[in-house]
Amino acid sequence: MTIRINNNDVAPPDDARVSLLDLLREHLHLTGTKVGCNQGACGACTVLLDGDRVLSCLTLAVQADGHQVTTIEGLGSPEEPHPLQAAFIEHDGFQCGYCTPGQICAAVAMLREAASGMPSYVTVDLATEKTFLSLEEIRERMSGNLCRCGAHNGIVKAIQQVAKEQAA
Amino acid sequence: MIPFTYTRASSADEAASMAIRTGHKLLGGGTNLVDLMRKNVELPSCLVDVTALSDSIKETQEGGVMIGAAARNSAVAAHPLVRTRYPMLSRAILAGASAQIRNMATVAGNLMQRTRCIYFNDVAGSRCNKRSPGSGCDAVGGFNRYHAIIGAAPACIATHPSDMCVALAALDARIHVYNKNATRIIPIVDFHGFPADRPDLETVLEAGDVITSIEIPVSPFAARSAYRKVRDRASYAFALVSVAAGVTMRERTIDDIRVAFGGIAPKPWRAFRVEMALRGGPATQEAFDDAVEAELARAVPLAGNAFKIGLTKRTLSAVLTELTGDAR
Ligand SMILES: Cc1cc2nc3c(=O)[nH]c(=O)nc-3n(C[C@H](O)[C@H](O)[C@H](O)COP(=O)(O)OP(=O)(O)OC[C@H]3O[C@@H](n4cnc5c(N)ncnc54)[C@H](O)[C@@H]3O)c2cc1C
Ligand code: FES
Ligand code: FES
Numbered sequence: 001m002t003i004r005i006n007n008n009d010v011a012p013p014d015d016a017r018v019s020l021l022d023l024l025r026e027h028l029h030l031t032g033t034k035v036g037c038n039q040g041a042c043g044a045c046t047v048l049l050d051g052d053r054v055l056s057c058l059t060l061a062v063q064a065d066g067h068q069v070t071t072i073e074g075l076g077s078p079e080e081p082h083p084l085q086a087a088f089i090e091h092d093g094f095q096c097g098y099c100t101p102g103q104i105c106a107a108v109a110m111l112r113e114a115a116s117g118m119p120s121y122v123t124v125d126l127a128t129e130k131t132f133l134s135l136e137e138i139r140e141r142m143s144g145n146l147c148r149c150g151a152h153n154g155i156v157k158a159i160q161q162v163a164k165e166q167a168a
Numbered sequence: 169m170i171p172f173t174y175t176r177a178s179s180a181d182e183a184a185s186m187a188i189r190t191g192h193k194l195l196g197g198g199t200n201l202v203d204l205m206r207k208n209v210e211l212p213s214c215l216v217d218v219t220a221l222s223d224s225i226k227e228t229q230e231g232g233v234m235i236g237a238a239a240r241n242s243a244v245a246a247h248p249l250v251r252t253r254y255p256m257l258s259r260a261i262l263a264g265a266s267a268q269i270r271n272m273a274t275v276a277g278n279l280m281q282r283t284r285c286i287y288f289n290d291v292a293g294s295r296c297n298k299r300s301p302g303s304g305c306d307a308v309g310g311f312n313r314y315h316a317i318i319g320a321a322p323a324c325i326a327t328h329p330s331d332m333c334v335a336l337a338a339l340d341a342r343i344h345v346y347n348k349n350a351t352r353i354i355p356i357v358d359f360h361g362f363p364a365d366r367p368d369l370e371t372v373l374e375a376g377d378v379i380t381s382i383e384i385p386v387s388p389f390a391a392r393s394a395y396r397k398v399r400d401r402a403s404y405a406f407a408l409v410s411v412a413a414g415v416t417m418r419e420r421t422i423d424d425i426r427v428a429f430g431g432i433a434p435k436p437w438r439a440f441r442v443e444m445a446l447r448g449g450p451a452t453q454e455a456f457d458d459a460v461e462a463e464l465a466r467a468v469p470l471a472g473n474a475f476k477i478g479l480t481k482r483t484l485s486a487v488l489t490e491l492t493g494d495a496r
Contacts, residue, residue, distance in 0.1 A: 016174035016215070019202075039203050040269060052242075052271045058202050059272070062174045063195075063217065110267065118246045121262040121403070126251045143403035144266020 001066045005030070006074030012065045020064050021045045021056035024071060032072035032101045036146075043145035046102035047071050053109035053144075072101035075108065083165065084108060087158035095149035103145045107159045110141045111166060133163045169205050176217040180346040180380050186216045188376030194218045196238070196277030199269050204282065208291045209299060219274060221380065225249065232385045237276035237378075241332065242267065244275060254384060256393035256412045260335035263397040266404050276379040279333060279343065279359065280371065283326035283434075284406055286311065297323045298367040312472040314406065317480075318464060319433040324367030325470065327431055328360060329406050334430035335395055337438045338412040342383040347376045353383070360435035367434075389414035389424050396487050397430070398479060407431035409479045415451075415491045422446050422492070427484065432476050439463050442484070451492035456485045 002009040005028065013023060021038070024030045024047070036044030038057045045057040048070040076082035084104050087093070094100045114137075117129040122140045131137065138156050147155065174195075177183035186192050191213030195201055204210040222236030225247045233249050244250055245261040261270065264278075287294035287306040295304035307315055307325050315325040333356070341356040360371055373379075393414030399405040410430035416423045425446050427439040445459035460481045467477055 016172055017169045039206070040199060040265075043266065043268060046268055049271075053268045054272050055199070055268045058197075058199050058269075060174065060198060060202060060215075063198060063219075106268065113242075113267070116246075118242070119251065119258065119262065121259065121397075123262075126255045126258050140403055141267060144268045 003061065003064045003067065003069060005069045006071060012062050016060060016062050018061045019057055020047070020059040020061045020069065023061040024056060024069075030071050030073050034098055034101055036099070036102075041146075042099075042102075043106060044099050044102040046105045046145065048105055048109055051109065051112070053106050070105070072105055075104065082108070083162050084158065087162050088155070091154040091158040091161065092151065093154040093158040094147075094151050099145060099147045099149075099151075103142070103147070103155055106142060106145050107155075107162075110138075111159070111163055114141070114163070115166070133160060135160065138163075170208075170211055170213075172205075172212055173214045174217065175214065176220060178220050180221055180378050181349075183216055183218050183221065183378045184347050184376050186214075187378055189214070192216055194276075194378065196274035196280075197240070197269075197272035198277075199265070199273050200277060200281040204289075207289055209282075209289060218276070218378065221378075223274075228383065230386055232383060232387075235275055235382045235384070237380050237382070238274050241265075241270040241273040241275065241278060244332075245270065252391075254335070254339060254387065254390045254393065256338060256390065256395045256414060257332070257335040257384070259395035260331045260397075260410075260412055263395060263407075263410070264331035275332070275382055278330055279336075279379060279382070280373075281330055282370065284314065284329045285326040286314075288326060298326060298363070298370075301366070301368050308470070312470045314408070314431075315470065315473055316434050317432050317467045317469050317473055317476045319362055319435065319437065320468065321362070321364045321367070324363035324434070326363070326367070326434060328370075328433065328435050330436065331395070331397060331407065331410060331430060333360070333436040334410055334428045335412040336382065336384070337436040338393070338414060338426040338428040339384050339387055339390060340426075342385070343379060344381040344383060345373065346378045346380045347374070351380065356436070357438050363434050387414065387426075389416045389426055392416065392491055393426075394487050394491055396483055398483055409476055409483050411480075411483050411487045413484070413487050413491060415488065417451070417492060420450060422449060422451055429480060429484075432480060446488075451488065453485060453489070456488050457481060460484050 034044040036042035114131045193212035195215040221238045223238040294306045343354045397410040412428045427442045429437040441463040442459040
């Protein structure tokens with residue numbers, strides 16, 4: 001089997017110890033995905049696995065065998081940025097930019113989750129299928145991505161703008 | 169990490185026959201196990217991926233819910249049956265970890281996750297009876313803000329870190345376990361143990377056991393239920409104290425009630441004494457306070473966590489006030 005990464009087939013590593021994060025960065029030189037804590041606590045390594053956001057530091061590359069992985073490199077390019085990439089630039093959703101690839105991958109999946117009716121801890125009525133992405137909702141749903149520079153206000157605004165565009 | 173091999177099991181039977189072998193460990197999402205392997209707390213020689221076991225979430229004939237062991241935490245929290253009939257379970261799962269981790273984590277892995285005690289996780293620098301029996305415990309005289317106030321032992325004061333399991337304890341969930349052609353059903357309150365003699369043994373599972381599903385019985389009280397978690401930051405942090413509760417009222421009297429606590433004990437803590445004290449009585453502040461005091465009479469607070477007694481009291485009172493609000 002193979003791991004399909006940004007629409008390229010990649011052979012899983014022979015050594016089961018290799019994390020998906022290390023496969024991406026060290027073997028494939030897809031260095032957009034960042035390593036922060038390497039223990040699940042920061043979200044910098046967030047990628048999409050079959051469209052769902054996951055942490056590549058706690059995923060063994062062999063676990064991704066037979067699945068599709070999308071990294072920040074697969075979302076957009078400087079010429080054709082993903083709407084979230086463009087919105088992050090417009091709203092200053094970063095300072096150093098280290099957390100940004102993880103933030104954007106997480107936000108892409110988060111908007112899809114919300115559109116499908118996924119509730120969050122702060123959703124008042126869990127039975128409701130309609131999610132309104134208030135600032136509080138966005139903050140809670142994005143809490144798995146830390147930003148050491150404190151660019152959160154811009155991040156939340158960028159995401160809310162794209163959410164509004166998608167709803168329109 | 170030490171070298172290991174990786175294989176996938178396609179059935180519970182296959183998983184059980186591999187799990188019984190020395191050095192073999194089952195792998196769910198890996199969010200706990202891979203982390204512990206990187207820290208050399210766990211040293212398996214072979215990982216058996218069990219995410220291909222059932223992940224279905226279905227209504228049972230009796231009207232409860234059966235959740236496959238490999239169901240992801242996020243799928244359970246989002247499921248309409250869980251959201252409408254067992255809101256405390258949805259809310260508890262959503263209170264845990266982050267969306268990324270909930271997408272990866274399986275319900276079986278959540279049940280089996282190990283403590284977050286910093287001394288347990290520090291192989292090089294700390295003594296820990298749970299990790300290495302008989303070596304001592306650095307938490308008792310150390311930084312124990314996150315440790316247990318009830319049900320612990322001098323040998324180990326670690327807490328069980330799960331949010332989901334607290335709701336499962338209040339809901340009387342039943343854990344279905346497969347081993348060698350036989351399935352047994354373990355009530356959640358008996359699933360996790362007390363550390364008194366063997367802090368290294370956290371659950372009643374034995375070699376070769378594979379969790380296949382979690383069954384949640386019909387629970388009339390669960391429709392009016394809640395989960396509240398108090399932590400050091402608003403999100404993405406483990407509980408200092410958490411409360412899962414469900415209530416049915418008969419006019420102004422508490423007809424039936426279920427309460428469980430998280431963050432204060434070595435296992436998801438079903439608060440039978442709170443329930444006994446409140447069942448059949450009024451839903452008043454005084455009754456709530458007396459009930460917590462009955463439960464925590466046996467508490468053994470430490471230097472860093474004595475605040476949890478008051479916090480448990482206030483959190484339960486807030487949750488029950490909310491749940492019984494319009495009937496008081
Ligand atoms: C940064 C961070 C923050 C977190 N915050 C929270 C939080 O706030 N609240 C909370 O509740 N949790 C929290 N968690 C923990 C998380 O919920 C658990 O790691 C997760 O539920 C484990 O599930 P898994 O499938 O990834 O298990 P794995 O890591 O794959 O496995 C865990 C254990 O389960 C065993 N196992 C797996 N499947 C089976 C089976 N079918 N039968 C028998 N044994 C099995 C494995 O052998 C292993 O021992 C956090 C984790 C991280 C990394
Ligand atoms: S590097 Fe993966 S969560 Fe921090
Ligand atoms: S922009 Fe620097 S960490 Fe977020």
